[in-house]
Amino acid sequence: MMLFLQTTINGLALGGIYALAAVGFSLVFGVLGIVNLTHGIFVIAGAYGALILFTQFGIDPLIAIVPVAAVMFVVGYLYQRTIIHWAISRASLVASLVVTFGVAMMARNALQLAFGPDIHTITPSYSFSSLTLGDLRIDVVRVVGLAASLFLLIALAVILNKTHFGRAIRATAQQPLAASLCGLNVRNLHGLTFASGAAMAAASGAIIGIVQPFAAASEVAWTLNAFIVVVLGGIGSPAGALVGGLLLGLINAYTAQFIGPALTQAAMFLVLVLMLLVRPNGLLGNAFGETR
Amino acid sequence: MPSTSGSALLQVSGLKYDYSGVSAVNDCTLELPQGGIVALIGGNGAGKSTSVKMIAGALKPRAGKVILDGRDITGLPAHEVVDLGLALVPEGRLVFQHLSVHENLILAGHVRRARAKVDENLERVFALFPRLQERQAQNAGSLSGGEQQMLAIGRGLMTMPRVLILDEPSLGLSPILVSQIFSMIGKLNEEGMSVLLVEQNVHHSLSMAGHAYVLEKGRVVQSGEGKALLHDPQVKEAYLGLV
Numbered sequence: 001m002m003l004f005l006q007t008t009i010n011g012l013a014l015g016g017i018y019a020l021a022a023v024g025f026s027l028v029f030g031v032l033g034i035v036n037l038t039h040g041i042f043v044i045a046g047a048y049g050a051l052i053l054f055t056q057f058g059i060d061p062l063i064a065i066v067p068v069a070a071v072m073f074v075v076g077y078l079y080q081r082t083i084i085h086w087a088i089s090r091a092s093l094v095a096s097l098v099v100t101f102g103v104a105m106m107a108r109n110a111l112q113l114a115f116g117p118d119i120h121t122i123t124p125s126y127s128f129s130s131l132t133l134g135d136l137r138i139d140v141v142r143v144v145g146l147a148a149s150l151f152l153l154i155a156l157a158v159i160l161n162k163t164h165f166g167r168a169i170r171a172t173a174q175q176p177l178a179a180s181l182c183g184l185n186v187r188n189l190h191g192l193t194f195a196s197g198a199a200m201a202a203a204s205g206a207i208i209g210i211v212q213p214f215a216a217a218s219e220v221a222w223t224l225n226a227f228i229v230v231v232l233g234g235i236g237s238p239a240g241a242l243v244g245g246l247l248l249g250l251i252n253a254y255t256a257q258f259i260g261p262a263l264t265q266a267a268m269f270l271v272l273v274l275m276l277l278v279r280p281n282g283l284l285g286n287a288f289g290e291t292r
Numbered sequence: 293m294p295s296t297s298g299s300a301l302l303q304v305s306g307l308k309y310d311y312s313g314v315s316a317v318n319d320c321t322l323e324l325p326q327g328g329i330v331a332l333i334g335g336n337g338a339g340k341s342t343s344v345k346m347i348a349g350a351l352k353p354r355a356g357k358v359i360l361d362g363r364d365i366t367g368l369p370a371h372e373v374v375d376l377g378l379a380l381v382p383e384g385r386l387v388f389q390h391l392s393v394h395e396n397l398i399l400a401g402h403v404r405r406a407r408a409k410v411d412e413n414l415e416r417v418f419a420l421f422p423r424l425q426e427r428q429a430q431n432a433g434s435l436s437g438g439e440q441q442m443l444a445i446g447r448g449l450m451t452m453p454r455v456l457i458l459d460e461p462s463l464g465l466s467p468i469l470v471s472q473i474f475s476m477i478g479k480l481n482e483e484g485m486s487v488l489l490v491e492q493n494v495h496h497s498l499s500m501a502g503h504a505y506v507l508e509k510g511r512v513v514q515s516g517e518g519k520a521l522l523h524d525p526q527v528k529e530a531y532l533g534l535v
Binding site: 164179181182183184288 | 348370386387396398399448
């Protein structure tokens with residue numbers, strides 16, 4: 001029983017981070033209709049950014065979230081307004097799949113060139129401390145990571161639901177033509193949505209850096225995780241990402257604990273396939289309706 | 293009625309558009325005087341919607357000019373045209389289904405020219421459409437067709453337009469709602485709004501329009517006083533099903 005509880009807690013802590021890492025992917029997919037295969041790069045770039053700030057300047061990774069997310073916001077905006085926009089306007093929406101895949105490969109190799117193929121971790125002072133609750137042991141980094149992830153997800157949900165910027169993003173996702181007739185600059189909003197997604201990914205990267213080891217090659221796994229989270233939870237909303245992320249975290253933790261660590265990927269894909277068969281829109285559905 | 297001098301509030305001349313090589317509009321030319329109602333009629337595929345989309349900046353014309361109050365706005369993007377005081381209520385309403393009625397309205401009311409008066413404008417729209425006030429917390433997707441049309445018009449009004457273009461506002465509505473929508477358009481006009489009305493409901497629109505244009509195969513083929521066109525034998529035959 002204790003083992004089950006311990007595994008559940010570990011799974012939920014991991015799941016919160018999965019959710020944050022996926023929410024940008026979900027938003028971009030929901031609003032722009034783009035399956036962004038560069039998403040994992042944003043996550044890993046965030047982790048490397050936090051690593052540099054920590055080793056060179058001693059900045060805590062949780063504080064590093066702010067500059068890292070800001071930089072990726074700008075990078076994401078420029079990337080969408082140039083490369084991705086060009087590809088879509090000259091070919092079709094599907095072209096974005098190929099282009100983002102290509103950019104991801106180049107970026108992965110560039111990261112490997114810059115940082116080497118080694119696995120890194122970020123180890124602030126609280127890295128090895130843990131809380132004990134009876135027989136339960138919880139790593140501080142996981143609690144901190146979960147708390148930071150939840151905070152950022154809630155912040156995003158509030159922005160989407162309570163501000164003009166958020167309403168504009170949701171309106172653009174549903175009816176781009178009507179949105180422009182209401183005075184919204186749709187191209188600019190697409191850029192800003194993409195930028196927000198990249199910033200959220202980079203923020204999650206900084207948190208991932210303190211919880212798990214990472215390398216340039218892990219970007220593939222993070223794109224894949226984001227994809228699975230969206231299929232499980234539903235497209236376009238922080239709530240959907242949270243549900244999907246927590247589910248994926250639990251599936252991973254239970255499989256690793258009770259079936260075998262080698263089978264986590266198999267379990268993930270099994271659930272993915274089942275979900276696509278039973279409820280292809282995810283548990284919470286598409287936040288923007290059936291407009292695509 | 294409307295003079296053909298350069299004094300009209302909206303002047304459109306020689307607009308052209310093609311969808312990947314297939315010509316949709318060849319020569320759309322019309323004028324809307326300050327405070328007037330002008331109708332643009334024509335059958336399916338005549339190019340009415342394409343024409344007004346070009347006027348509102350949602351499509352870039354291949355040729356021609358759009359002048360709003362003396363200012364050349366040809367080719368400006370839609371979101372800038374709205375801010376100059378020209379609002380298009382698009383065909384099919386296109387309300388934001390997953391936003392509440394209230395959110396739909398205040399989103400449009402956020403354009404620069406109207407931002408300071410959002411509350412005032414909201415009151416005005418609710419006075420015009422009390423039904424929208426009752427349902428302001430509901431998702432727009434849950435409204436009936438007539439209510440969605442009211443919302444679409446209300447959304448246009450929130451931007452405080454000088455020119456309001458309505459693309460097929462009566463489409464798919466019951467006869468009672470059609471009369472309601474048209475009497476509401478008349479009321480707006482009496483308050484001073486200049487209206488360009490695109491319609492297949494030729495009878496209603498011609499009886500209220502000061503001036504009207506007939507668009508056929510992307511070209512304005514006839515124009516004249518609304519009531520005169522209503523009795524024109526060609527118009528009768530083509531659009532009213534009467535001989």
